[in-house]
Amino acid sequence: MNPLLQGKTALITGASQGFGLAVARAYAGAGANLVLCARDARALEQARAEVAAHGNGGQQVIARTADVSNEHDVAALLDTALAAFPTLDILVNNAGIYGPKGCIEDVDWQEWVKAIEINLFGSVLMCRAVLPHFKARRRGKIIQLSGGGATTPLPRISAYAASKAAVVRFIETLAEEVREYGIDVNAIAPGALNTRLLDEVLAAGPERVGQAFYERALQQQADGGADPARGAALAVFLASARSDGITGKLLSAVWDPWEQLPTHRADLDASDIYTLRRIVPKDRGKNWDEN
Secondary structure (H helix, E strand, C coil): CCCCCCCCEEEEECCCCHHHHHHHHHHHHCCCEEEEEECCHHHHHHHHHHHHHCCCCCCCEEEEECCCCCHHHHHHHHHHHHHHCCCCCEEEECCCCCCCCCCCCCCCHHHHHHHHHHHHHHHHHHHHHHHHHHHHHCCEEEEEECCHHHCCCCCCCHHHHHHHHHHHHHHHHHHHHCHHHCEEEEEEECCCCCCHHHHHHHHHCHHHHCHHHHHHHHHHHHHCCCCHHHHHHHHHHHHCHHHCCCCCCEEECCCCCHHHHHHHHHHHHCCCCCCCCCCCHHHHCCCCCCC
8 A cells, every 4th residue: 555645635537447547546545535527427436436445445435427628517526525525635637538530621620629628628627626725725736637649749630639738738837827826737648558549549540540640559559558557656646745846847657757856856947847848940959040
């Protein structure tokens, strides 16, 4: 049993399957009380029971269905969390969808908008809901799920790519907005996971997602993908006191030495390391501005 989150309460969205469920298991193992949400009531209850079994018996795991893109659902979810627990310490914004697949002029516009609503607006709504509580206590942890779309173009999956890039810049901005309140806000990239999103790509086929992306998906399926436990461990780290003061960063669970970051706090605070930024010619060894 890992006690890093003992006595803490975390709210995890999109917790009924995939990476959200992996984070919920890890948090239960670290001693946290949990509020789980998802849109599918049956899958959510199954996840709640499974996660509760990962705990030490001394914490509570509750669940409530919610659509994070719906303001009323989000408000009701927070009411449930604060009625069940005296405090809320951690928000994990994991809920997300790929959205429509295909060329932008061909995809269903309402499906494209819905992906933005869930991935971006849903994350912002959840942050808006928890921030008054976090600010009043002058502490809190917000952990946002990123993805490949935040740093790499994803042709034919444009709603996902646009929303993930937007939400990471929102997280970087929010981190500065709430820094004085002792609230840490970070995003994590868990790696290429073999979840329902991969299944969707394979089901869509090369005609809709493109031959190159489809072939990469097939290879990922064959290789087994990234280990979700690694990303879940990063989520535990960012929710714990060990990461206090680390904020406004996008961290890769697979590639970044995140366990060592507490020893690099001064460098992190004074730099744009682990942030989105514009690449200029000098970054690639080009001196185009010299005569």
